[in-house]
Amino acid sequence: MFDHRKEIRLPRDMAPQLVVVIDTEEEFDWSAEPDAKATKVAAMAHIDRVQNIFNEYGICPCYVIDYPVASKVEGFQLLKKFVENGECEIGAHLHPWVNPPQEEEVSRFNTYPGNLPENLEREKLQTLRDTIQQNLGVAPVAYKAGRYGFGPNTSGILQALGFNIDLSVCPPLDSRSDGGPDYRTYDSHPFWFGGTERPILELPCTGAFVGWASAVAIPLYELAQKLRKFKAPGILSRLGAVDRLMLSPEGFNSAEHIKLTRALYNQGVRTFTWSFHSPSVVPGNTTYVQDDNQLRDFLESFNRFFDFFFNELGGEASTPPRVRKLMESMA
Numbered sequence: 001m002f003d004h005r006k007e008i009r010l011p012r013d014m015a016p017q018l019v020v021v022i023d024t025e026e027e028f029d030w031s032a033e034p035d036a037k038a039t040k041v042a043a044m045a046h047i048d049r050v051q052n053i054f055n056e057y058g059i060c061p062c063y064v065i066d067y068p069v070a071s072k073v074e075g076f077q078l079l080k081k082f083v084e085n086g087e088c089e090i091g092a093h094l095h096p097w098v099n100p101p102q103e104e105e106v107s108r109f110n111t112y113p114g115n116l117p118e119n120l121e122r123e124k125l126q127t128l129r130d131t132i133q134q135n136l137g138v139a140p141v142a143y144k145a146g147r148y149g150f151g152p153n154t155s156g157i158l159q160a161l162g163f164n165i166d167l168s169v170c171p172p173l174d175s176r177s178d179g180g181p182d183y184r185t186y187d188s189h190p191f192w193f194g195g196t197e198r199p200i201l202e203l204p205c206t207g208a209f210v211g212w213a214s215a216v217a218i219p220l221y222e223l224a225q226k227l228r229k230f231k232a233p234g235i236l237s238r239l240g241a242v243d244r245l246m247l248s249p250e251g252f253n254s255a256e257h258i259k260l261t262r263a264l265y266n267q268g269v270r271t272f273t274w275s276f277h278s279p280s281v282v283p284g285n286t287t288y289v290q291d292d293n294q295l296r297d298f299l300e301s302f303n304r305f306f307d308f309f310f311n312e313l314g315g316e317a318s319t320p321p322r323v324r325k326l327m328e329s330m331a
Contacts, residue, residue: 064091114151
């Protein structure tokens, strides 16, 4: 998928950089079959719940937005104000089943944009790019495939459409069960890909298998999943053997955020991505935020992690384009 991949290892004395990426999308039932008519974006009226926190910490987040958000006034009106105030950046997030042209069969396999025929994947992303530019007045600064579905043709499509930053890699996710990618062998270090003339910078989601059983983390974790009825994953976690963690307020708590960040920092990782889905700002839209209490905990986890990252770890707030400029200056 990632041709001519060139790993990047940053100096250990460099301050860690934090990028915030929001999968900014319609509200839909994640457990149901894909529905091309599920394009409601009511949660976007409340996206300031997180933007206000970012403003407090001097963070300029990157909202990677999909077609329902980019094409509906109620989806992009607040984002446009943030852009005009210099408070955020905008990227592209392709959900094929709600993005024209809709020529493919709507299926789970085809929800991964990288599974589509090359021409259709390109047409959909071009439509999304142009819609973003028309309605928000800016070109998207980065791309993140819906469902992390980067495919064999995606690299060439990104280069043809002028993208030079990708955010799709999600270690240690394995989505092969319904046709998606397997990122278990990737790590959280950034890398270049796509050749030497117009290379693309990959800034992965921050995730990892963490624990003392690192050499056998993947098979050990998979075995534990098969023994879930015996609570094997929890036992391995309490033993410190292996935890599958992501730097996200969805499904992971503050102690896990700090555990993951410290482990990766000690391994030399210096770029970190805090990521989540926009519908979570309103209770009832995702499994992670079902009521007001969960919403409060969700938002408070932002403050707890940001306090740790900036005060204890000595980190700095960044953005995908700023990180790319940093990488270019160090090449």
